[in-house]
Amino acid sequence: MGGATDLPIPFIYAMVGASWALTISFAVLALAWKEPRFQHRVAVVEPGRRRPWLAVAGLLLTAWVLVALFAGPDDASNGGLQALYILVWVGLVPLALLSGHVWRDLSPWRTLTGRASGRWEYPERLGYWPAALGLLAFVWLELASPDPGDVSAVRTWVAVYAVAMLAGGLAFGPRWFDRADPFDVYSALVAPLSPVARGGRASRNPLRGLTTIPVAPGLVAVLAVLLGSTAYDSFSASPFWQARNVSVIEGTATLVGFCVVVGVLFVAAASATGGLESSARRALPGLLAHSLVPIVVGYVFAHYLTYLVEKGQSAFFALLDPLGRGWTPLGDPSVAYVLSQHTSTLAAVKVTCVVAGHVVAVVAAHDRALALLPRAHRLSGQLAMLLLMVAYTFTGLYLLFSV
């Protein structure tokens, strides 16, 4: 996608952010509560019925975007292309954060395949792995494919995605979307951070909400793809990387490498504790994975906020002209650079997002660790995870500052 990108944040902003992150992390470890606070009520709330008006809205919006994608212009001005990369991919996060897992109601695939339980049981041992692969396929298309702005490539991707979702939904019922639809799963992971629960009929503490994320195989992989790919996006714009002629294979390998490193470090740090049987130790990464969600959300916000707010406007205007006929029903389609014009404010907002995500993550990990670790290892068993989170956050701030 064309257009300008953010300026690097000033060094002092990165430093202040890093200092806060470090200080608060160790303060949480040393001073915070010593008994778990958010773990005891494991009331898994049955998700309510999907709201029909949202299902209708979802169908209409999907139809609109698909018409723009498949019938619109063949270049990067295509409204469907912009809507996918900007409104769907990035807009999904604030939507889930503000209003919960609305994606479930909006999802056209859930609507079209109905509530029937499907032909087979979803194989639970697959867990979130299909979603992790789907997410990897999407970030590959966006960040490492030969030409991300190539409309025909995006059309192919979307067509394969739609067929896979419909087929999976018919075969396995709604469970398929809870575990295999990359966008649905992404939204479901962010939504527990929202104060809005159960379709707006309840509110809750995000820290308690986080504990309700269902643990299944592949959960760490999903989060590693989200965090690793965002870091790769930043890294691939660095002078170091741009000065090289990177082939598609090298780009792909580096993207996958970023995700793998993020995931492997998390697994290692989560299981670095004493006093547990090896089977209990193997369960730790999954049980602590929910604490990665705030880090992902904070970093995604910092990285993509301008993209969403400013390029989102061009995507919106492009959608108003789905066939590329020059329609401007709302008048002058020029972008208001509300964030870029205020560079210091923008830098402060970005650092705040990263640090806030970090703090929530550290608190969530601390609280769950208290419940999981044997009493003698409660502090030492958290240390590796805490250091890893600090490392993630420092890397994020470094990329924001240096690229």
Next chain:
Amino acid sequence: MKRLTVPATATLLLAATLLAGCGSSDEPDAAGSTEPAPAAASSSTSPSTSPSASAEPAEDAGVVVDITIEDGKATPQGDRVEAEVGETITLNITSDAAEEIHVHSDPEHTWEVAAGESITKTFSVDTPGQVAVEAHHLDVTIMQLVVR
């Protein structure tokens, strides 16, 4: 807090729209398109920040960057070049192959360079940010303009 934000945001939106409106009016494409680079600009392939470094005493030449595309390689490649909002940016582009140069500002600029040709293009950027200048066929980023 809430009462303050709404009018403030509205003002910002309005101001930004006005600014964008002024900026997008016309592309300052006065420089000749097939003329070789003017003598003053040929100092070096300097990713030099400073307008003051220019040897031209008569007027402020702004940022001048020489770009060479030769044997399938762009020089510079991946550099950072500092510029100010509204400052005149001049690119002297020489290529031994047909190439398409993209400047990812708003509005975007796309310039064709024929094989063996040199062109000089002038533009400015009205919004702070990093603007990529890319060689489309080679698929490389020549430089990022860091516009403050």
